[in-house]
Amino acid sequence: MKRLEDLFIRSEKEFKFYQNLVDHVFDTNKELPQQVFRKTFDCFLFQEFDWALSDDILQTIKELSTVTQDREFLTAVLQPDPTKYYLKEFGYYNWLKANVNISSENYVNALWTHPKESIADDIITNSYIVVWLSHSLQWAIWADRDMEICVMGVVSTKDSVKNRLLKEGWKPMDYPVLANWLEGLLKDQNTFNDYYTQMLSHYASCYKR
Numbered sequence: 001m002k003r004l005e006d007l008f009i010r011s012e013k014e015f016k017f018y019q020n021l022v023d024h025v026f027d028t029n030k031e032l033p034q035q036v037f038r039k040t041f042d043c044f045l046f047q048e049f050d051w052a053l054s055d056d057i058l059q060t061i062k063e064l065s066t067v068t069q070d071r072e073f074l075t076a077v078l079q080p081d082p083t084k085y086y087l088k089e090f091g092y093y094n095w096l097k098a099n100v101n102i103s104s105e106n107y108v109n110a111l112w113t114h115p116k117e118s119i120a121d122d123i124i125t126n127s128y129i130v131v132w133l134s135h136s137l138q139w140a141i142w143a144d145r146d147m148e149i150c151v152m153g154v155v156s157t158k159d160s161v162k163n164r165l166l167k168e169g170w171k172p173m174d175y176p177v178l179a180n181w182l183e184g185l186l187k188d189q190n191t192f193n194d195y196y197t198q199m200l201s202h203y204a205s206c207y208k209r
Contacts, residue, residue: 004045007096008031015082015093018074025095028078030057032149033198036142041153042201043162045170046178052150053111053124053141055104056168057132064154065100072099073112078102090115094123100134104161151203173203188202 009015022028025039059071076095080086086094096110104203114122123130130150132141143150152170171178179196186192 006107007098007110009095009097010092010115012101015095015168017095018076018095021074021133021135021137022076022078022131025137026078026131026142031129032142032144032147032151033195033202035202036151037153039049039137039153041140042156043154045165045172046156046203047150047152047170049143049145049148049150051169052132052141053127053130055108057141058102058104058107060152060165060168060170061132061134062100062162064139064166065134066162068134068136068138070100070136072097073132073134074203075123076131076133077123077127077129078128078131080126086121090117091123094127096123124150131178147182149182173200 009018014152023038026033026036027038028036046172064070065073069193074097076082077086080094082093082095086092098107098110102110112125114120114125118128128145130143133139133141139154140150141150141152152165159205160189182199183192186195
């Protein structure tokens, strides 16, 4: 097992490689409720932000990897900026590359790993936009702390995988609880109506309740 510090990307060459993958999948100049995915996915599901930044997300990644045959996955913080802030301040990137078989304990400890200079700059504490993806590009996740939500886009997979994802707590956009949740965050009714309408437009799901 690598030291947890070694999971973080440190070389510019490796960072640019993964940055190209991120830019292929996501439009990082956009934010929810806009369409943040460049890549066309067939289905979208939703979860809580705090759920994603925990070991709970590992089971989802393992389920998807059984289909896509991915061996590694990337956890990448987009805000704060990985180069203008994190690299500049600490000398490495707040992006970590892990084997899909990483233990829950090691993954969570990696998320809590902070630069020696700043205990408040671990990924769990200091992250506003976080994404997850793998080399197969058959799935990707975008998480937004301010809206307390994460969106997973997937290419159509077997019904058995879909059902397991739903059992893990992923929900389609038209699930009533999500509307209530967003309405609670967006106090103004007009703001909520506009936000939710855009979300339904961009993230219609093929998963039926």
